[in-house]
Amino acid sequence: SQQGEEDPQALSIQEGENATMNCSYKTSINNLQWYRQNSGRGLVHLILIRSNEREKHSGRLRVTLDTSKKSSSLLITASRAADTASYFCATDNFGNEKLTFGTGTRLTIIP
Amino acid sequence: DTGVSQDPRHKITKRGQNVTFRCDPISEHNRLYWYRQTLGQGPEFLTYFQNEAQLEKSRLLSDRFSAERPKGSFSTLEIQRTEQGDSAMYLCASSPPVAGVRETQYFGPGTRLLVL
Numbered sequence: 001s002q003q004g005e006e007d008p009q010a011l012s013i014q015e016g017e018n019a020t021m022n023c024s025y026k027t028s029i030n031n032l033q034w035y036r037q038n039s040g041r042g043l044v045h046l047i048l049i050r051s052n053e054r055e056k057h058s059g060r061l062r063v064t065l066d067t068s069k070k071s072s073s074l075l076i077t078a079s080r081a082a083d084t085a086s087y088f089c090a091t092d093n094f095g096n097e098k099l100t101f102g103t104g105t106r107l108t109i110i111p
Numbered sequence: 112d113t114g115v116s117q118d119p120r121h122k123i124t125k126r127g128q129n130v131t132f133r134c135d136p137i138s139e140h141n142r143l144y145w146y147r148q149t150l151g152q153g154p155e156f157l158t159y160f161q162n163e164a165q166l167e168k169s170r171l172l173s174d175r176f177s178a179e180r181p182k183g184s185f186s187t188l189e190i191q192r193t194e195q196g197d198s199a200m201y202l203c204a205s206s207p208p209v210a211g212v213r214e215t216q217y218f219g220p221g222t223r224l225l226v227l
Binding site for chain 1: 115142144146151152153154155156159161166167169200202204214215216217218219220221223
């Protein structure tokens, strides 16, 4: 079963604008990760944030985590056409190894 | 440095046939995972190996599914008597043996299965 949901389900923005996606989850977590998936391909790891962290940066990516609200956001700044993809958050819990994914946000960057 | 590889990339089969997929993890990664992804959904966990031991299985893994990792390196996922509902992308991932720390899972390109 899916852990939670990404919001919005789909997002279209102009190239150069910032894109923000949100992820909500249901149970206590150990880590939260964001992955990107281009159409019909495997997942590419973007960033991992641990449950004791509140914010993390990597290049044009900024991730926040609010464990009290069981939510995370992914911000992509200065978007590029190559950022067009589906973005998934995934959580893992203490005591087991599996990742539980959300339903994904489909991001389209308009050149 | 090669990433996770999966073979075949695409498989079309008729209902009732058996299929087998292979996953080669990143070398020295002792943890290996299988996930299934249907259209428009996020991946769902199927099973997990640490070295050759299968340590966790999802309820999604019915008795028609079997996974092995005989020497702790590559893994195979077999589906017997395929059904149309088995049509999906089958993803493999691996992660390194870092003690006490949960680390990133690195995914392969997936095997897309279509059952006619």
